[in-house]
Amino acid sequence: MGSMAIDGLISGLKTTDLINQLMAVEAAPQDLLKTKVTSTQSLLTAYQSLNTSVSSLASYAKNSAKPTALDLFTATASAPSVSVTAGTGAAPGQLDLSVTSIAKAQVSVTAAMSEWPDSPATFTIVKADGSKVEITANSTSMSDIADAISASTAGVKAARVSAGKDGTTDLFRLQLTSAATGADGAFQVFRGTAADVTAGTATNVLAATGAATVTAASDASVTLWAGTPAEQVITSSTNSFADILPGVTINVTKVEASPVSVTVAKDSAALGKLAENLVANLTSVFNLIDSKSTVTKGTDSTGKPTVTAGVFIGNSTVREVTDRIMSAATSPVDGRSPSEIGISITKDGGVSYDSAKFQAALAKDPEGTLAMFQKVSARIGDAADSVSDQYNGTITQVITGQKSSLTSLNDQISSWDVRLAAQRAGLERTYSALEVSLSNLQAQSSWLTSQLAGLSSGSSSS
Template sequence: MNASSAGVKALKVAAGKDADGNAQYRIQFSSATTGASGDFQVYSGTSADVAAGSATNLLTAPGSAVIKTAQDASVRLYAGTTAEQTITSSTNTFTGLLPGVDVSVSKASSDPVTIGIAQDTSAATAVASGLVSAVNGVLALISTKSAVVNSTDSAGNNVVSGGPFTGDSTVRGVNDALVTAASMPVNGHSPSEIGISITKDGNFEFDQDKFSAALAKDPAGTQSMLATLASRVADAATTASDKYDGQLTGVITGQQSIVTDLNKQVDEWTLRLTDRRSALEKQYATLETQLSTLNSQSSSLSSALAGLPAVYTGA
């Protein structure tokens, strides 16, 4: 049964021992779904017996016990007034009990319950603060990698060296796009109105108190502006780093292509130089053989000359 799609689960529960000391068990059935729709009956007999009404209902048979009847959870609103109404749910959660409000109940109670509803600003504040931190993190990385450093070499000479992003127009364009996305007005309103402002150093600041005040005054407008800022920053980031046609992706692909081409040229020159070295070694070997032959001939000639008789040339 537990492996079927009947929607009912069975569990064997220990029920003590009989007079002979043998263990006894009960079978506990439960619905796989909650609420009144999970109600079920268990019969002993065939489908035909059930249809004919001759099957035994095990849930009502002598000795059986119904622990809990399937039912929906319910709440009464405006109890004791002309506007009283009962709302039901197949679970303990009432979705949309009030516009934008879900309510979960934990136990039955006949006593009136008052629900207080207040806006949760922590989530929106965390999003705004996280957006500012993320943008500042990228801008700080670009600034660090673009900095020019003055140093001195071992000889005392002044050395000026740049970072990997120094002078890179593509990276500079990405920086400008992010700054623009996070600082430009939204529908004529500056982001500084909701606590997101840019400093003279090009970084962003987040004023939590100002953001909370804006959220309390105009929740929809503040959230809309924040969503627009986040969307613009996301678009700028995608334009820069999309894995298929992003600006930085194009630069990286181009640099990788250059590296591949240079490695190919190095490999080709390595083969040429290897062949040239082999040819020169052969030439040098031939020259050494020839020089050895000439030295041998020179020694023989010197010996021959030394053996000739002296010739008198005097008057």
């Protein structure tokens, strides 16, 4: 129900103003609750931002602590025709090899003909392993023959190629190409069924006059330790060689008679970036805490100076988070300071990264440097996880408490809304009754006045 607007019709009082002033006094406790809601919400939002930042740090640090995270290598070859990729399981090493052949697919062409010489057009492709694929085309046209070969399981693709004319008759050849490179892609083509091939009565299409094998199927090969008693030839059906060196893939594109040097080394730049990003994540957490732990000066709408305290000032939970993560990042590892590998405390209480120091330590003692970095990363990951874990992390538990407090405060405000509405309604009824009473008195006064005036007139007439 809306409020009754009863500004003193009889009394002349500004009833609405009086009720508003009285209600302002009554609503003071609710206003305090609303202020508390605002501050609690600000603190909750700050905690949530911090928890997100610390959780991100935990994830990065734990990943950096994994042994595979440090499997970062550069792989190079001394010839541009050879490319090298280092993957999981790679290790530093160097190897010389000669590229003696490149993997090729078989390419053959048939003799020129106007159409397939047999009807029905049945023929058989014999693969390198001796298996036979019998094919029957829809017709004797060279187009249908090509389509049937390409659609079969023989692993051969066919294309019809114009071969001129025989008088007025168009002639065509079939170019046949193995789908895969390597010696295992070799094939033969025979007129007739698979049984005819087995019986030795089928005609070899590629041995006919005018037919040819343009490119023979062959494997790629590289030679190790050429010219020595340890000489070894390694072949591949493709131009890619895997695990000649552990975790390394070598791709070749042309023959290289001169030895090609393949080198695998630790990627110091990538390892340095790993350490740099870890410190950047640490700095992000500390900067967030600092930004909410400062006093901000300003002015209000009237120009008066204001001072606003950061929501984390004096906060014991935040101080505990800071101490725990800082200790994990900078405490000694087996008696050695992380500053030896470039991770140091700054003068203002933050953490910095010195790239030159990290690279120098990595060059001097690769294993020791990476072992220290892993241990620091693991400690940071554990510390950050303990405060940001989604179930029992320190910050998570505080966030849960803040949400509960916020719910309780909003419930109290709602209760006050009901109470204040009842009080306003009561005041409005009281002042309305006052106006009614004053109206009645005024009416009585007017009647008495008229009666007295009548008595006075009668006395004067006598």
